[in-house]
Amino acid sequence: MFSRPSRGLVDFMAAALCLWAAVYHTPVGALGRAAVARFSGGKADGRSLLAYYTGGVYDAREVTEPDVPTPVPDVDVLATIPPGRALGRGVYAAAVKLGGAERAPVDALAGRYQLALATPEDAARVLEKAQAELGGEEAAVLALFAGYDVASYAVARAKAEGRTPSLEVLAAQLPPTSAGAITRASQALMLGTAYGLSWPVGPGTRVTSPFGWRSHPMLGRAQFHTGVDLSVPEGTEVKVVADGVVRRASEDAVNGRVVIIEHGRGVSTAYCHNSRLLVFTGQRVKAGDVIAESGTTGRSTGPHLHYQLELGRRPMDPFAFRGSKPALVELPPTLPPKNGSGPLAPPKVNPALKDAFQQFAPPEGTEL
Amino acid sequence: MATSTTALGRVSGFFGLFRWAFMPLGLFALVAVGVHAAADLVDDRVLRLVEGLDAWADGLLAQTESLAHWVNRIDSRERTIIARAVALAWELAVDGFIAAPLLGYDEASEPERRFAVRQETWRTLFSRLNQKPTPMRLVRPFVTAVFVVGGAYAVSRLVESTLFVGLVGDVAPADAAQVLARVLGGLALVLVLGSHGWRAVLRALEHADARCEEAAKSSRAKPWLTGTWGSVLAFPLALALVLEARSLLSLVL
Numbered sequence: 001m002f003s004r005p006s007r008g009l010v011d012f013m014a015a016a017l018c019l020w021a022a023v024y025h026t027p028v029g030a031l032g033r034a035a036v037a038r039f040s041g042g043k044a045d046g047r048s049l050l051a052y053y054t055g056g057v058y059d060a061r062e063v064t065e066p067d068v069p070t071p072v073p074d075v076d077v078l079a080t081i082p083p084g085r086a087l088g089r090g091v092y093a094a095a096v097k098l099g100g101a102e103r104a105p106v107d108a109l110a111g112r113y114q115l116a117l118a119t120p121e122d123a124a125r126v127l128e129k130a131q132a133e134l135g136g137e138e139a140a141v142l143a144l145f146a147g148y149d150v151a152s153y154a155v156a157r158a159k160a161e162g163r164t165p166s167l168e169v170l171a172a173q174l175p176p177t178s179a180g181a182i183t184r185a186s187q188a189l190m191l192g193t194a195y196g197l198s199w200p201v202g203p204g205t206r207v208t209s210p211f212g213w214r215s216h217p218m219l220g221r222a223q224f225h226t227g228v229d230l231s232v233p234e235g236t237e238v239k240v241v242a243d244g245v246v247r248r249a250s251e252d253a254v255n256g257r258v259v260i261i262e263h264g265r266g267v268s269t270a271y272c273h274n275s276r277l278l279v280f281t282g283q284r285v286k287a288g289d290v291i292a293e294s295g296t297t298g299r300s301t302g303p304h305l306h307y308q309l310e311l312g313r314r315p316m317d318p319f320a321f322r323g324s325k326p327a328l329v330e331l332p333p334t335l336p337p338k339n340g341s342g343p344l345a346p347p348k349v350n351p352a353l354k355d356a357f358q359q360f361a362p363p364e365g366t367e368l
Numbered sequence: 369m370a371t372s373t374t375a376l377g378r379v380s381g382f383f384g385l386f387r388w389a390f391m392p393l394g395l396f397a398l399v400a401v402g403v404h405a406a407a408d409l410v411d412d413r414v415l416r417l418v419e420g421l422d423a424w425a426d427g428l429l430a431q432t433e434s435l436a437h438w439v440n441r442i443d444s445r446e447r448t449i450i451a452r453a454v455a456l457a458w459e460l461a462v463d464g465f466i467a468a469p470l471l472g473y474d475e476a477s478e479p480e481r482r483f484a485v486r487q488e489t490w491r492t493l494f495s496r497l498n499q500k501p502t503p504m505r506l507v508r509p510f511v512t513a514v515f516v517v518g519g520a521y522a523v524s525r526l527v528e529s530t531l532f533v534g535l536v537g538d539v540a541p542a543d544a545a546q547v548l549a550r551v552l553g554g555l556a557l558v559l560v561l562g563s564h565g566w567r568a569v570l571r572a573l574e575h576a577d578a579r580c581e582e583a584a585k586s587s588r589a590k591p592w593l594t595g596t597w598g599s600v601l602a603f604p605l606a607l608a609l610v611l612e613a614r615s616l617l618s619l620v621l
Contacts, residue, residue: 003478156546253430
């Protein structure tokens with residue numbers, strides 16, 4: 001049906017563009033590259049086929065807790081850090097590890113405003129100025145890691161498409177060569193959001209089981225504890241730690257009555273073992289709203305709230321984001337015993353750990 | 369000037385010898401890029417669906433003591449992996465149904481066309497579509513057209529952003545880099561649509577028509593049910609792209 005022209009330069013150029021886009025930017029292209037690499041004895045790149053759906057934004061594999069929690073002596077462990085400062089801390093925690101070419105855009109943007117990014121407060125000031133120019137918090141963070149011009153270009157393209165310039169939208173405007181910068185920006189935003197969370201219960205609440213490996217009190221075997229257990233009497237009001245949307249409000253045999261809230265920027269929190277749920281799936285909630293009453297439903301030995309924080313769908317220790325306190329805490333062992341399935345010996349109580357949790361004294365007679 | 373034109377003509381003629389290889393591959397690649405753009409749009413919705421199903425299943429399992437230990441077996445990371453795997457499988461299936469037939473694209477010289485047993489033209493295809501409409505004849509060209517536009521737009525955006533990021537700073541000031549990248553990105557869009565767009569849609573119609581004709585001749589196959597799976601899988605992805613069509617407006621803004 002199709003006639004064959006004798007020439008082909010223009011068609012070849014168009015085909016080459018389509019092939020370039022497909023080979024390097026689609027899963028089917030990745031399969032083709034892997035097949036060619038296998039056939040020719042070469043080595044395929046290690047990018048997973050599923051990674052083509054993330055765009056490098058809020059990817060769990062890229063998230064790490066800040067190596068060195070940046071101390072803020074004036075912020076109490078239970079106080080909420082104001083949003084600007086929280087984001088400054090997140091950006092600083094993500095930027096402090098960078099060096100060489102990766103660090104260059106950070107210093108360039110700070111230099112643009114005659115500042116140096118030496119503290120979390122510096123980072124907050126740089127972000128404030130960049131935000132005023134670019135018109136968005138996420139664009140400002142992208143400018144810090146990808147460069148001002150690149151972020152400005154992405155914002156202009158996003159606006160031309162009539163979209164809100166969130167990091168996902170901005171990332172879609174940039175080529176794959178910017179993936180590293182986008183990942184660093186997403187990491188900073190996740191950390192900044194986590195630093196800005198408040199606490200679900202009032203002060204004076206004891207931590208009965210910290211984050212990490214432990215001998216499960218009911219199963220009697222080693223299990224990674226993906227949150228912190230806060231000892232509260234039944235019926236205690238559980239408050240959501242930041243604005244968000246209820247992703248799940250349901251009941252099951254393990255978590256009991258559970259609420260999971262998505263706060264955006266890859267951050268979510270879960271509140272388990274409640275006696276009563278006060279929200280429904282899909283509901284929007286504001287920071288401080290009472291979402292449940294605590295209890296001991298599901299796999300639980302006594303009234304407590306299991307509070308869990310996830311960044312990029314990876315559980316993180318909520319205390320890593322609570323002011324200067326975590327610096328004192330020696331975390332529990334990060335690996336189970338070699339025979340994995342056997343019960344763990346009772347952990348030796350580390351004095352620093354004990355001190356750190358001292359202020360969360362348990363109500364008399366409360367079980368784990 | 370004349371020499372230069374001749375040289376260009378000779379180069380173009382040389383590339384013309386390989387049309388049999390790069391044209392089918394280019395058409396397949398264009399639609400594959402469009403399908404991926406659509407799958408990338410829906411993967412978030414797939415995740416919501418997986419999470420809803422998981423919550424429902426947990427609630428169901430929790431009601432029976434002996435099954436309660438299965439509750440919470442799938443954590444949020446695994447749910448994300450499942451959702452992306454579903455999106456990937458969906459995309460690859462649509463690639464198989466919609467993009468793969470484009471590999472059968474074939475061109476014939478004028479003498480070959482003149483002496484062909486069956487004189488197919490776009491007019492004969494459209495007349496059969498009009499007289500004997502089947503879901504496959506209607507859906508395949510439509511979804512292919514949507515994927516072609518989505519794919520061409522994705523290619524154009526890649527060209528533009530890659531050029532901008534490559535040029536800005538050391539090579540050109542931001543304003544100049546932006547204008548240059550925008551112009552070349554727009555040219556890429558026109559080039560891809562003009563060269564490959566219409567061919568992909570017509571080839572999709574040709575393939576759908578051939579399948580339906582085969583089914584009409586066969587005693588067992590039913591033309592109305594031919595190609596149902598491909599159409600059912602591709603249509604929601606195409607619809608997702610149509611709903612995102614506002615991004616195309618940026619080309620004129």
